[in-house]
Amino acid sequence: MQPKVNISFKTLCGEALQAIQANKARSLLTVMGIVIGVAAVIIMVGLGQGASRSITTQIQRMGSNLLMVFPGAAGSQVRGAGGATNTLKAEDARAIARLPGVARTAPEINTGATASWGSQTWVTSVTGTTPEMPLILNREVESGRFFDEQDQRGITNVAVLGKSVVENLFPLGVDPVGQTIRLNKIAFTVAGVLSPTGASTMGRDADDIIYVPLSTAQIRLLGVDYVRTINVQAQSPADLERLPELITGVLRERHRLPLNAEDDFTIRNLTAILEAAQNAAGIMTTLLAGVAAVSLLVGGIGIMNIMLVSVTERTREIGIRMSVGATEQAILLQFLTEAVVLSLTGGAIGIFSGVTANYLISALAGWPTVISMGPILLAVLFAASVGIFFGYYPARRAAALNPLEALRYE
Amino acid sequence: MKPVVELTGLTKTFFLGEQPAHVLKGINLTIPTGEMVALMGASGSGKSTLLHIIGCLDRPTSGIYRQEGKDVHLLSKTEMAGLRNRKIGFVFQQFNLLARATALQNVELPLLYAGVPPTERKTRALALLNRMGITGFERHRPAQLSGGQQQRVAIARALVNHPVLLLADEPTGQLDSRTGLDVLALFQELHAETGITIVIVTHDAGSAALCERIVYLQDGVITREETVNNPRNAREELKKMD
Structure with a gap:
């Protein structure tokens, strides 16, 4: 007899959604970390890319292959003072x-x-x-x-x-x-x-x-x-x-x-300066997104914590499911699905908040923002990974329970 | 035909603290297909442990357990889960229903793990709930049902995947005598209708007298087996009470 999970994916998702809905307030608080993390990544990357893009537009508008010659020595502190500027x-x-x-x-x-x-x-x-x-x-x-x-x-x-x-x-x-x-x-x-x-x-x-x-x-x-x-x-x-x-x-x-x-003059390559500014903007974006990603990690730990509590609370439920024929794999998958559905729901709310925030920032503060598929896909991927990574340990614990002991758990 | 349950030299020892507790000390028992048998004994006699092993919820420490001729004591955890799902229906004293699921969802649960498609799950579960006499309560949660109704839902859940073996651990322990007798009547009727093999653990001689055979346990050994010549008929007794 080959070990096999008969339970369908759709059924698993249904069970997971039911469990999440049974405790709405707690589920929402659990995913808050993911929501904030994903939203922060999207806002940061959106702002950073917006800044980069406006610099690119400036470079294009400025004309290509442009040098500027200014009077006065480079780095001179007396620029603008008397004779130095008249050369x-x-x-x-x-x-x-x-x-x-x-x-x-x-x-x-x-x-x-x-x-x-x-x-x-x-x-x-x-x-x-x-x-x-x-x-x-x-x-x-x-x-x-x-x-x-x-x-x-x-x-x-x-x-x-x-x-x-x-x-x-x-x-x-x-x-x-x-x-x-x-x-x-x-x-x-x-x-x-x-x-x-x-x-x-x-x-x-x-x-x-x-x-x-x-x-x-x-x-x-x-x-x-x-x-x-x-x-x-x-x-x-x-x-x-x-x-x-x-x-x-x-x-x-x-x-x-x-x-x-x-x-007595200075030659500046403005394109190079703007390109440097663009690089700096890119580095800033990466750094900010990195900081935002840390909150995703924290969110993941929150999910793990709640899933562990959930496994303990639902020991009896696990026992009942095992007594009617749930295999270890089915229990593992059920809790893993729950964690992933939780984190993906958080990710979806986070994307919505992030994109909305970007529109608001553009509309109210006038800062250019760019909403691209890249960071959104990345955030979804990250949220799912967080769910799998931090959901696995609690799910493993649930699946390893002895059916009889789980049934007796009060 | 191979007997449903065949136990040879079965032992179970628990290791709790320093002293090992020998709960079962060499059980030899055969339950032929289609029999309704009672396991009787005082608390601590090992009857529940024996039922858990028969129900694949626990493993023997040593000895042989054959189910329809197949060695169960050698199976993997996953294979044991498969037997619990398809061959065995278990009814507990505390009902053990999922608190946040409806009666219907509870009955469907074993079918979920058997991979039965949703529409068929529902049809089968509804039909059984109907047979158990709880039509109209399908959407109720366990807390909204009486003890008797909850145990009927649990029996429906035990039967929904057409098991060969129905096991009941003190099924009337949480019920008043009248409701308890009603549940036992249901077991008798199911036995008569489908010929399913039923094992009931009880400490009550009256309940045991409803079965065809009584196996007495004491301190982990079978002390006596007795065939009941004229089992009580629970349904008729209920009618007389009215």
């Missing part, structure tokens, strides 16, 4: 543009300005740059045009507005193109409006900006001859690796730095 000139950008492997460059200088149209005013930031800027930043002109080389040379007062500026300056139905606005009381003609990017870069609204020709900004708005940043787009990732050295050579030569002098 970069528009001519430097043109020199860099002639290097092999450089697709285009765009120097820029920024200032805050009060824009006004009629009686409407709006404080925003103004960037003076060259016509290459929209190509580097992947920005498109929605209506009108971006300024060109002619505007640059002619130092004309033209402005290209971001969508947020348009919304704050012009009433609905007014076409801003061709209108005259004032920037710090100087009249500018609106040449075009940029398509919205929809989101912010580094916490700033990327649509709350006005672009004017670099020469106009330098002479008419600021009265300076230097630039704050030179954006450099390389032709390929390989060029991106190579370019800092070439740029350093050109700039040192142009700035006539002696051999022992420090660079």
